[in-house]
Amino acid sequence: MAETKPVNLAVVGATGAVGEKIIQLLENRDFPINELKLLSSKRSAGKKVSFRNQELTVEEAQPESFRNVDIALFSAGGSVSKKLAPEAVKHGTVVIDNTSAYRMDQNVPLVVPEINEADIRLHQGIIANPNCSTIQMAAALKPVQDAFGLSRVIVSTYQAVSGAGNAANDELENQTRQFLNGEEMTAAQLPVKDESSHYPVAFNALPQIDTFQENGYTFEEMKMINETKKILHHDDLAIAATCVRLPIFTSHAESVYLNVDQQDVTVSDIWDVLEKTEGIVLQDNPDTQTYPMPLSSSDKEDVFVGRVRKDLDEANGFHLWVVSDNLIKGAALNTIQIAEHLNNHNWF
């Protein structure tokens, strides 16, 4: 690969859960940065952040912030992306957007580099990072699809609160303390901050992530359904999702049922293709009680897969359990990987 040019990089939403993780991952990553610009809302501007032996000051994100910025990583919420991403593009900046604002836009590539790196070069200024729960599932499905064909997916998720940001993390911790102190638990963030009802997530399960759509599915469920089809280039995939928020700080887990096209596939065949896939770690041994869990998967970059079982009734049916850190591969790392592929190939 040709030598890569150091870039001027901006992080929008630098003080949020994903922004913080992006800065933390960039610190030790072999990504050539000329200048790092940290941007946030007016409220968080002025904060100091240390990065590669420098002290950086967070600035308020403005339309003119993107002058001379080569790549901007957005994770400050959909409304900020809708307002500022087009401004950044006007300055020639390539935006990698970690919100749902542009994911289903047909002019915007939706990318998990291990799956559809080539889509990056089709960008017209904006590249979208998929939803956290989508990325890890698609990462596990892709090698199966390539090897055996894929016709059907039914997923039920076990999602961490950090997917709803630092305030949701704080809320879970606070509710847990309240419960142990015998106090009533108070809720203001989950399931959806801007909706009217809030329920404690501590010692509970909330079968709502994001707002309900007209068809009775939540937006999170429709993200998993639509984004997976787009990333896998598989419009005909029959796919359904039920998304549930749980009292877990970090790492989403997913119970995935799938049908492959071939009828003679074995569990060993599935293991083989998963084991050979970059970014996937197979943890699957009932004899040693080995399987992925959120606590063991947190702060790690891989997607962990276990509990691979053949369905007892359908010869082409399999069950998987997929776990990954929702802030790393589910957000910050995938965003950075898109930026690295963009830069390495000079696909500006």
Place this chain on the structure above:
Amino acid sequence: MAETKPVNLAVVGATGAVGEKIIQLLENRDFPINELKLLSSKRSAGKKVSFRNQELTVEEAQPESFRNVDIALFSAGGSVSKKLAPEAVKHGTVVIDNTSAYRMDQNVPLVVPEINEADIRLHQGIIANPNCSTIQMAAALKPVQDAFGLSRVIVSTYQAVSGAGNAANDELENQTRQFLNGEEMTAAQLPVKDESSHYPVAFNALPQIDTFQENGYTFEEMKMINETKKILHHDDLAIAATCVRLPIFTSHAESVYLNVDQQDVTVSDIWDVLEKTEGIVLQDNPDTQTYPMPLSSSDKEDVFVGRVRKDLDEANGFHLWVVSDNLIKGAALNTIQIAEHLNNHNWF
């Protein structure tokens, strides 16, 4: 119904999580008890328990404990049931067993009274109470099966720790305190007490409930599969389960996918049959963020169903979210209901 005779009742495992709940429910229930005998292991014998204005002393369960006992409710673990249930039967006692010891025995009825009350009369001394996660799902499936036929079920569970007993409850509380105090979490109960590896359940998800079977499924998963077929009298049902333990004290939740036989069924049709079913409460309104949750379902006797959605690809496919208190309808209440039906019909 004919007047019912007051019975001599024994509770085996009276100091366990389910036994305690049985005594608590019997307290206020219109069940005619002549004498209540509380039995336990040697270790717990001697404890005092108040019941309907009497103070009862827990006695060690022995083969001769069942003399003059009409009905014995067993929930002291499979090995106790295997040893003592046949002894009780020798004394003419009818055993209602809340363990997995006899559930799949072809001479033992496996009963959820709303579903298959008539099976009670086929007993030969032992009647089995199904597994907690099975009861609530079967309760929701039965009216759907009766109305529209049922060919396929895929379930992923979200199970509370109290299903593993009081010690697992204590472990979750203890781990939670350790976590908040910045200490390392210690685990000795979950996922399975007698196995070699234990993992913290606090802020985690354990994709193992009970021991692994040769086919890669856990025993809990196979219980859901086999018991559901038996209760629904539906050997041809295609059914798969993935069972997961979560940091929830009480009430299991289940994400259920199903296929009905008829092709023209609507969500309203499903709502209608569920709403008409005794023991089922429909909580399903996206506009008001109304759906069942473990915290709102605990200490209640019903099975709560919500998030009813038509599959986006299969015309006969539906998704449900089913929640119920695993110690009440999932265990103690269903056991008592079997005893009540047995007594009311004089099916001794």
